[in-house]
Amino acid sequence: MKATMLASRVAQPAHKEWEAELEDDPIIYEEAVLDDLRDAKLERLRTLQPFVLDNSLRETSVAAIRNHTLKDKWSIIRMIKESGLNQFIIASFNAMKQVDDQFALDMKDKGVICSNCYAFCEGWEQWDANRVPKKEATLGLQKMKAYGIQNALIECNFACRQTDWSKFGEDGLFALITERCRYVRRELSLPHRLRPAASFINIRDFTTAMVEVPDRVLRTVGRIGRMDPEYRPAGLMFEDPSGGKFPFELAPWVASVRKAMDDAGWMEGHFLVHIHRNYGLAQALVLECLASGADGVWAAICDEGAATGHAGSLATLVNLARLGNPHVRKQFNLVRMRNSAVRMTKLVTGAEPHPRTEVYGRRAELDREWWNEDGWGGIPFPVNPPTAKVRYGEGKTIDEEEPLEECCFPEDKLQQVKSLCDAEVPGTPGSRRVDACS
Template sequence: MKNVLVKFGSMARRHSSADGTLNSVDSVSVRANVVEQQVVRLKAADEARKAREERLAALNPFCIDATLVECLSDGQGSVEDKVKAFKLLTQCGLKSIILAAFVKERTPDLKFLQAMRSQKLIDEHCLAFSELFDANGSDLPGQDLPFGLAKMIQFGIQNAILECDLAAPYINWNKYSTEDFCALVESRCRWVAANLFAGRSVPPASFVHLRDFATAMQVAPQRVLELVQYLGRLEPGIRPQGILIHEPASGHFPFEAAPYVAAVRAVMDATGWTEPPQQAGGTLSAAGSGLLLVHVTAGYGLAHATVLECLAAGCNGVMASLCEEAEPASVHASSLLDLVNLSRLGNPHVAAHFNMDQLRAAAQEVSAMVLRAQREADKTAEREAAQQAQQQQQQQQAKPPTASTSPSHSRQPLILGHA
C-alpha cells in the first residue's frame, strides 16, 4: 500500500496541479515543444528561400526595354537624343526595345520614328504598344482595327504589345463575356501575324500586356486565368510570345504578388506554353514561347523587391527602362538594378548577355538626357508664362480709358422708382 501511495504521489507531481496550472516539469516540456515547432518552421522557410535563390541564380533573364517610351517619351528630349539613346541600348546588349506607345489622338514623336526609319534602325526586335481597341463611347469594345496597329504598318514595326484591361470599369462585363474578350485578343494576334510581316527573316510577334493585372487578380482572377489558358491553347504561330504583367508596388507588399504570378505561370505550363530554354537576354525567341515578364512601377521603396518576388515565383524577365528618371506617372523599377540584383546572387547569364559597365554608363547618359530635357521644358514653360503675362498687360494698356460720368448721371436711386 505504501508503494502504491508513493507511485501515486510521483504521478501527481508530473501532471497539472489542482488549480489547473502546469508544474515545472510540464512547463519545460511545453517550452521545448514550442521551440522545436519554430525550428521546424524556420528550416522550412530556409528551404523555400534557397529554392527562390536557386531559381534567381539560374534564371536566364529576358528584357524588353521601355526607356524610349517612359524616360524619353513625347516632349521629353530631342530626336537626336532619342536616336542616340537607342544606339546606346543596343550596344549594351538590349535588343528588344519599345519605340512608341500609339494611342488614338495622342500620337508619339513622329519625327523620331521617321528618323529611325530613314536611318534603317527599326529592325525585327523593335516593338510598340497598341490599344486592343479604340474607345468609341460605348461600354463594349470596338471591333475596328485600333489606331496603334495601323501606325505600326506605317513605320515598319512588326512586334505589337496589346494593351488589355481585365477589370476595366468602361467595359460592361455583364454584356461582354470572357469568351468575347478572348476572341478579340485572338483576332488581334492573328492580324499581327498576317499583316505586320515586314519582309524580315523573323516573323512578327505579339505580346499581351495585362495592364491592370494586380487589380484584376483581386476582383476577377478567373477572367485573367481563363484568358491565359485560352491564349496558351492557340497554335504556336498565332499564340503571343508571352504575357507582360503590370505590378504597382505602391498597391501591396512584394510577397502578395508572388501567388498571382505563380497562378499565371501554372496555367501557362499546363497548356504547354512553357518558359523558353536558355533564351538570350535581349533577343526575341521562337514564336509562341511562354515568356512571362513583369513591369513594376515605383512605390515606397518596394519596387525592386517586388520584381525579385515575381521572378522567383515564375516570371522569366522584365519590361523596364534602363534608369528611373522619368515623369512622376512613369517612375518604375529600372532594369539596371534588376540585373545587378540577379548578378549579386551569382547569376552567370547576366554577364553573358549584357555588358554591365556599358549599361551603367548608358543609364547615366540617359539620365542626363532626361534631366536636360526637363530643364528645357521648365524654361519653355517659364517663357510661355512670361509671354502670356506680357500680352495680357499690353491688352490692358491698349484699352481706351473709360469716360468719367458726372455725379448727376452716376447717381442712382436707393430704391427703384424713387428719386
C-alpha cells in the same frame, strides 16, 4: 497553407524524407517549407536567363519635359546599343499625333526598323452602344503596319469598368485577343525580316484584376496558352504603376499566372514585369516576381520615369549578377549599362544622377575590385553587344551604317504613314490609356 501552395508553383523542390514526419507539427513543417521555398527561389534567380525588353525611349519621357525630340531619342538609341540590349520598345501609338510617330517615320527612313523593334498599341479603342469593345483594328496596329514595326505590345484591361462584362464576357475578351494576335502575325510580318511578327499581351490592370476578377485572368491566360503556336503571343506583361503592393502579395499572383501558362503547355511563354517606385519596394518586388515565375522585365536602363520613377533594368541585372547568374554576366555589359544609365539620366533630367542613387550614383559602392571595364568577378564582359550584327553594322553608329536588307520597307507606304499620323479616332481621348480601368 499559402507557403506550401506558393512553393509548389515556384519550383518543385526535391522530396525531403522528413516531410511525412513533420506534417503533424504545423509550425515546424511551415518553417521547413519556407526554407525549401527560399532555396528554390534563390536557385531560380541564379539560373534564370532573363528576357530584357528595353523601354528607355518611352519610360524616361513619361510626364517629363525632356526626351521629346528626335535628337534625344537617337541619343538614347545609341546608349541602348552600347549597353548590349537588343530588344527595345520604340513607340506607343494612339489616336494622338506625337513625337513617337515622327520618330518611327525617321527610323523607317533611315532603314533601322527591324525585327527587334516593339511598340505599344491598344487592344481596343472604342465601344458600341452596349459598352462592348469594337472589333476593328485599332489605329495603333494600323500605324505599326504602315511603319513596318512587327512586334505589338497589345494593352488590355481585364477589369475595365467602361466595358459591360455581362455582355462582353470572358469569351468576348479571348476572341478579341485572338483576333489581335492573328492580325499581328498576318498583317505585320514581312518576308525579308529575320523573324515573323510577334505579340505580347500587356495585362495593364493586373494588380486590380487579380483582386477583383482573378478567375477571369487565370482562365483567359490558360486559353491564350492553348492558342495555335502559329499566332500565340510570345508572352504576357504586367505592371504595378503604384509600386504599392508588397512582395508577399505579388508573388502568389505571379506564381498562379505562371502555373496557368505551364498547365496550358505554354512553358516557353515570357512573363515580363514592370514596377514603379513609390514606397521603396520596387527592386524587391521585381526580384520577388522573377523568383516566383516571371522571366524578364520591360524597363528603362536607368530609374527615371513617371512620378518617382521605376525599377530600372540595370539594378535588376546587377542583383542577379551578384547572385552568380552566369547568363547575365555573359549576355550584358553591366559596366556599359551603368555608364549609359548615368548619361541617360543627365539627358532626360538635365542633371547627374543623385549621388545617393543606388548602383549608378556617385556614392554607390559596387565591389570596386570587381567593377571595371575588364569584367566583373573575373568574367569578361562581351566585347560587342550580343547580336549587334543583326541590329546594326558591327562597330558602326546609326549615322554611319547602311540600311540592312531586313530593315528595308516599301516606299509606297509613305503616304499611308502620313495619313495615319493625322488620323483621329472620334470620341477617343488622346492617351494610350484610353480604356483605363477608372
